[in-house]
Amino acid sequence: xxxxxxxxxxxxxxxxxxxxxxxxxxxxxxxxxxxxxxxxxxxxxxxxxxxxxxxxxxxxxxxxxxxxxxxxxxxxxxxxxxxxxxxxxxxxxxxxxxxxxxxxxxxxxxxxxxxxxxxxxxxxxxxxxxxxxxxxxxxxxxxxxxxxxxxxxxxxxxxxxxxxxxxxxxxxxxxxx
Amino acid sequence: xxxxxxxxxxxxxxxxxxxxxxxxxxxxxxxxxxxxxxxxxxxxxxxxxxxxxxxxxxxxxxxxxxxxxxxxxxxxxxxxxxxxxxxxxxxxxxxxxxxxxxxxxxxxxxxxxxxxxxxxxxxxxxxxxxxxxxxxxxxxxxxxxxxxxxxxxxxxxxxxxxxxxxxxxxxxxxxxxxxxxxxxxxxxxxxxxxxxxxxxxxxxxxxxxxxxxxxxxxxxxxxxxxxxxxxxxxxxxxxxxxxxxxxxxxxxxxxxxxxxxxxxxxxxxxxxxxxxxxxxxxxxxxxxxxxxxxxxxxxxxxxxxxxxxxxxxxxxxxxxxxxxxxxxxxxxxxxxxxxxxxxxxxxxxxxxxxxxxxxxxxxxxxxxxxxxxxxxxxxxxxxxxxxxxxxxxxxxxxxxxxxxxxxxxxxxxxxxxxxxxxxxxxxxxxxxxxxxxxxxxxxxxxxxxxxxxxxxxxxxxxxxxxxxxxxxxxxxxxxxxxxxxxxxxxxxxxxxxxxxxxxxxxxxxxxxxxxxxxxxxxxxxxxxxxxxxxxxxxxxxxxxxxxxxxxxxxxxxxxx
Numbered sequence: 001x002x003x004x005x006x007x008x009x010x011x012x013x014x015x016x017x018x019x020x021x022x023x024x025x026x027x028x029x030x031x032x033x034x035x036x037x038x039x040x041x042x043x044x045x046x047x048x049x050x051x052x053x054x055x056x057x058x059x060x061x062x063x064x065x066x067x068x069x070x071x072x073x074x075x076x077x078x079x080x081x082x083x084x085x086x087x088x089x090x091x092x093x094x095x096x097x098x099x100x101x102x103x104x105x106x107x108x109x110x111x112x113x114x115x116x117x118x119x120x121x122x123x124x125x126x127x128x129x130x131x132x133x134x135x136x137x138x139x140x141x142x143x144x145x146x147x148x149x150x151x152x153x154x155x156x157x158x159x160x161x162x163x164x165x166x167x168x169x170x171x172x173x174x175x176x177x
Numbered sequence: 178x179x180x181x182x183x184x185x186x187x188x189x190x191x192x193x194x195x196x197x198x199x200x201x202x203x204x205x206x207x208x209x210x211x212x213x214x215x216x217x218x219x220x221x222x223x224x225x226x227x228x229x230x231x232x233x234x235x236x237x238x239x240x241x242x243x244x245x246x247x248x249x250x251x252x253x254x255x256x257x258x259x260x261x262x263x264x265x266x267x268x269x270x271x272x273x274x275x276x277x278x279x280x281x282x283x284x285x286x287x288x289x290x291x292x293x294x295x296x297x298x299x300x301x302x303x304x305x306x307x308x309x310x311x312x313x314x315x316x317x318x319x320x321x322x323x324x325x326x327x328x329x330x331x332x333x334x335x336x337x338x339x340x341x342x343x344x345x346x347x348x349x350x351x352x353x354x355x356x357x358x359x360x361x362x363x364x365x366x367x368x369x370x371x372x373x374x375x376x377x378x379x380x381x382x383x384x385x386x387x388x389x390x391x392x393x394x395x396x397x398x399x400x401x402x403x404x405x406x407x408x409x410x411x412x413x414x415x416x417x418x419x420x421x422x423x424x425x426x427x428x429x430x431x432x433x434x435x436x437x438x439x440x441x442x443x444x445x446x447x448x449x450x451x452x453x454x455x456x457x458x459x460x461x462x463x464x465x466x467x468x469x470x471x472x473x474x475x476x477x478x479x480x481x482x483x484x485x486x487x488x489x490x491x492x493x494x495x496x497x498x499x500x501x502x503x504x505x506x507x508x509x510x511x512x513x514x515x516x517x518x519x520x521x522x523x524x525x526x527x528x529x530x531x532x533x534x535x536x537x538x539x540x541x542x543x544x545x546x547x548x549x550x551x552x553x554x555x556x557x558x559x560x561x562x563x564x565x566x567x568x569x570x571x572x573x574x575x576x577x578x579x580x581x582x583x584x585x586x587x588x589x590x591x592x593x594x595x596x597x598x599x600x601x602x603x604x605x606x607x608x609x610x611x612x613x614x615x616x617x618x619x620x621x622x623x624x625x626x627x628x629x630x631x632x633x634x635x636x637x638x639x640x641x642x643x644x645x646x647x648x649x650x651x652x653x654x655x656x657x658x659x660x661x662x663x664x665x666x667x668x669x670x671x672x673x674x675x676x677x678x679x680x681x682x683x684x685x686x687x688x689x690x691x692x693x694x695x696x697x698x699x700x701x702x703x704x705x706x707x708x709x710x711x712x713x714x715x716x717x718x719x720x721x722x723x724x725x726x727x728x729x730x731x732x733x734x735x736x737x
Binding site for chain 2: 029030033034037038041042045075078079082083085086087088089090091
């Protein structure tokens with residue numbers, strides 16, 4: 001099997017599909033103090049399971065957008081969005097279909113380069129994934145990668161054999177098409 | 178006009194129509210207390226513990242429909258409010274709690290009497306604020322009052338730093354507020370209402386479940402009209418009690434764990450359920466899996482989050498009960514459901530014989546709670562404003578007081594807060610001074626907020642307190658008897674002499690132990706111009722029946 005080949009990529013995707021059902025909620029809020037606390041408190045109080053949550057200001061500095069990935073079926077998403085609307089600052093909650101949005105996340109990975117020749121191989125894989133090398137140390141290199149969850153999962157799997165020193169990812173953030 | 182933050186707070190409260198504040202001073206709220214003396218129109222009632230302030234504000238709000246206001250200091254002042262805030266949240270009661278906070282530059286540094294009030298109250302309030310500048314006070318107060326009493330009402334907390342109270346700024350009361358994320362739906366969706374009318378018109382066994390929402394939206398007349406026109410039986414939840422009078426021909430009883438037999442059993446026989454401003458609490462539904470399984474459920478509530486939360490609603494309608502009913506009534510057909518009504522009757526006969534008669538007309542033995550409450554009900558013609566505490570006294574009040582005026586019962590339902598009765602009663606009387614007010618409280622709950630007796634005396638609040646003394650934490654003892662092999666762990670009460678205690682507070686009191694003294698005692702209380710306390714010594718180990726054991730279905734309700 002060639003490294004970074006398409007077959008391997010597909011295999012990884014198949015494996016990843018077995019994850020629990022998730023939905024994405026886009027929540028726009030009035031940018032007032034304490035909103036993050038209220039939303040996270042609500043998630044805890046009502047026992048919703050969250051895969052990831054990102055938040056940032058939008059083009060309008062008075063409005064922030066949360067992207068929340070929820071584990072659970074439609075009924076959970078519906079309950080959660082109704083509860084979110086009870087928060088006074090929440091302006092809009094929507095749960096888009098996957099084909100209505102573009103979703104991305106950012107990952108950073110620090111990979112060991114102790115193995116002879118690994119630098120070369122890692123760079124090749126990184127090229128295939130359009131990952132960028134952002135820092136090089138004598139024994140490791142750091143790469144950044146943006147993409148959808150599957151792509152990042154696949155990249156992670158490919159890096160494993162070199163020894164992952166550290167790995168972080170942001171969780172998904174989305175925009176309507 | 179330049180004013181201090183404290184003066185702006187007082188001005189703003191006046192602008193919102195506030196007449197009474199229940200409060201307790203302390204270090205971080207002193208500037209406001211200083212300013213208060215310049216505003217004699219704001220009557221301040223000094224409670225003896227901040228929890229009392231919160232419950233009194235709740236009692237006031239529920240009696241008047243206007244937000245109740247509390248004023249407390251930082252730290253312990255604010256944390257003592259927490260139970261009352263949580264109570265108001267669960268029961269959708271509009272209260273506005275103003276707490277002092279340490280000076281803004283000390284926040285986060287564990288200063289003396291500093292607590293993170295916003296952090297503590299976020300999960301138990303409808304909304305809250307930390308105000309650190311004098312010029313934010315007026316706007317915040319306007320927003321807080323708007324939020325507290327619109328949509329689904331609830332408690333609002335305003336935490337104001339001491340420097341904001343001192344700060345001097347230009348005062349102008351805002352004309353508008355900007356809350357783009359808060360737009361409660363009042364009008365129901367026309368199509369859904371048409372659909373609901375269709376379902377009601379084709380039903381054989383429709384059943385209305387009336388909750389607190391009916392009272393909050395003042396839809397008692399509309400409810401009675403719908404029930405009369407389409408001849409639909411009405412069951413009420415604990416907080417929906419007195420949404421229709423008990424003598425109304427369509428009233429069939431009290432729903433839930435200790436409610437009446439017929440409305441509980443008939444829930445599972447109904448083909449259409451019209452749930453109005455109620456939230457299918459577990460104390461009402463019993464086991465969910467077979468609850469109302471034959472019924473098409475029409476659920477009307479102003480809070481969309483309640484629709485489908487516990488029970489799937491076939492026809493959910495978001496809106497204010499009054500507005501929705503006004504639209505619904507013209508589309509329902511005038512009809513009779515006499516056969517359906519008679520199926521309630523057969524259970525009523527059973528309950529009357531097995532439970533009600535022995536409770537209200539016992540031949541011998543000690544007084545019974547039901548007997549006491551029914552006698553008060555008869556003497557007052559069912560027209561008092563009644564407040565109960567929590568536990569057996571509460572269930573008995575709901576069961577045996579014959580509410581002959583609508584919107585006349587106040588109790589802590591969702592949170593079930595013992596100690597609610599006395600302070601809520603005093604707040605209710607302050608709000609509706611023309612009403613005769615009776616508080617029913619157990620010997621346990623009475624001792625939880627007993628210090629408010631002083632407040633009652635100081636403010637000359639004419640309420641009648643009926644202690645139903647069974648020497649036990651009765652409801653817990655009942656459960657211990659039924660489900661814990663009579664292991665009465667910590668439920669037998671060692672009580673003080675309530676009569677001497679009451680007299681020490683300055684409230685005249687009598688102790689009633691005998692059946693023949695009942696009416697005389699109640700009359701004496703009524704004739705006394707001012708507060709009065711009666712201690713009724715009732716049977717020690719009596720149980721509240723009927724009962725739906727936890728985990729059982731509503732049709733498994735037991736009468737013994």
